[in-house]
Amino acid sequence: MQGIVLVAGEGTRLRPLTFTIPKPLIPILGKHFVVHILESFRDSGVTSISLVIGYLGHLFKEIVGDGSGVGVKVSYVVQPQRLGIADAIYRAISENLLDDPIIVHLGDNFFGEGISRFVDEFRKGQCDVFLVLTRFKDPTRFGYVIVEDGRVKRLIEKPREPPPGGYTLSGFYAFRDPHDVGRAFKDLKPSWRGEYEITDLIQWFVDRSYNICYTITNSWWKDMGTPEDLLDLLYLVLDKITQRIEGEVIGDVRGRVIVEKGAFVEGTVLGPAYIGKNVYIGRKAVIEHYVNVEHDVKVHSGYLSRALILNGSRIDLNSARLVESIVGAGSEISLNSGTYKLIVGDKSTIKGL
Numbered sequence: 437m438q439g440i441v442l443v444a445g446e447g448t449r450l451r452p453l454t455f456t457i458p459k460p461l462i463p464i465l466g467k468h469f470v471v472h473i474l475e476s477f478r479d480s481g482v483t484s485i486s487l488v489i490g491y492l493g494h495l496f497k498e499i500v501g502d503g504s505g506v507g508v509k510v511s512y513v514v515q516p517q518r519l520g521i522a523d524a525i526y527r528a529i530s531e532n533l534l535d536d537p538i539i540v541h542l543g544d545n546f547f548g549e550g551i552s553r554f555v556d557e558f559r560k561g562q563c564d565v566f567l568v569l570t571r572f573k574d575p576t577r578f579g580y581v582i583v584e585d586g587r588v589k590r591l592i593e594k595p596r597e598p599p600p601g602g603y604t605l606s607g608f609y610a611f612r613d614p615h616d617v618g619r620a621f622k623d624l625k626p627s628w629r630g631e632y633e634i635t636d637l638i639q640w641f642v643d644r645s646y647n648i649c650y651t652i653t654n655s656w657w658k659d660m661g662t663p664e665d666l667l668d669l670l671y672l673v674l675d676k677i678t679q680r681i682e683g684e685v686i687g688d689v690r691g692r693v694i695v696e697k698g699a700f701v702e703g704t705v706l707g708p709a710y711i712g713k714n715v716y717i718g719r720k721a722v723i724e725h726y727v728n729v730e731h732d733v734k735v736h737s738g739y740l741s742r743a744l745i746l747n748g749s750r751i752d753l754n755s756a757r758l759v760e761s762i763v764g765a766g767s768e769i770s771l772n773s774g775t776y777k778l779i780v781g782d783k784s785t786i787k788g789l
Contacts, residue, residue, distance in 0.1 A: 443543035444490030452781030460543035520631030542607025548655030563649035569603035579605035
């Protein structure tokens with residue numbers, strides 16, 4: 437089997453972060469998000485992967501390279517215009533001449549249980565198409581799947597009024613025959629959004645009585661489309677960590693905390709929390725629950741809670757508190773007192789509040 441990871445989108449809902457970095461390259465727990473996905477493919481036995489790039493695509497080539505650092509083989513396909521998921525899949529199939537069964541993973545989706553079970557069920561089954569479904573509190577944001585008597589009957593893209601009892605279509609799809617996908621795509625027309633929808637592609641198979649299989653994820657599923665989604669994902673991922681202390685701690689570390697090599701903690705860290713490589717936590721700093729501090733960050737003082745601080749930032753809060761915040765790489769935040777919620781892009785400067 438071969439993998440396809442779709443990372444061409446602009447991530448407009450995550451601006452200002454995505455003005456300078458595609459959202460699949462945002463790091464969590466010391467690794468770029470797309471690297472977590474590539475590792476999940478590798479651990480599932482799928483090591484040949486096409487990465488469909490577009491917006492700031494050169495950054496993927498610089499960071500991921502040929503995939504050897506992750507233990508996979510990565511090739512690149514360019515989607516010059518954002519024409520939808522079905523278009524991206526078709527480009528990967530046609531440009532890389534894929535003949536084997538394909539597994540598609542959206543580059544901004546994460547599954548709490550991983551993807552090994554999904555890959556295994558598809559590998560062992562007799563499915564032409566395999567879907568991973570879930571329940572979601574707002575089904576109007578994603579594809580919606582109507583299932584009757586255990587069979588997929590109809591798919592609706594972002595329904596305004598979803599019929600009761602359906603499922604949300606997650607960002608994992610598998611297809612037995614790439615040539616069938618090509619035939620299906622050539623029958624599609626763009627939607628009202630001007631995109632070739634994945635729901636229309638799958639509906640083509642449904643209408644022609646192909647064997648459509650599905651499973652329901654037995655853990656959480658998260659799409660990191662907005663700052664709130666990204667922070668929710670962070671909380672879910674941090675809930676799964678176990679304590680690991682490899683840096684130097686002379687302060688107070690409690691609970692499930694990871695402190696990477698080269699980090700130096702003089703202050704207080706309350707888990708779950710992640711302290712990346714070469715991070716400095718000053719003696720007047722308190723890192724409270726659900727904080728991810730990426731590498732080379734310096735936190736001199738103040739309180740951080742439920743926050744993602746990206747590489748190389750400098751934080752000096754004095755008696756102020758920063759909550760539910762995302763601070764872009766290379767930023768400088770200097771506050772005096774009060775409580776703040778900030779979403780700032782790379783190389784931002786905020787002083788004196």
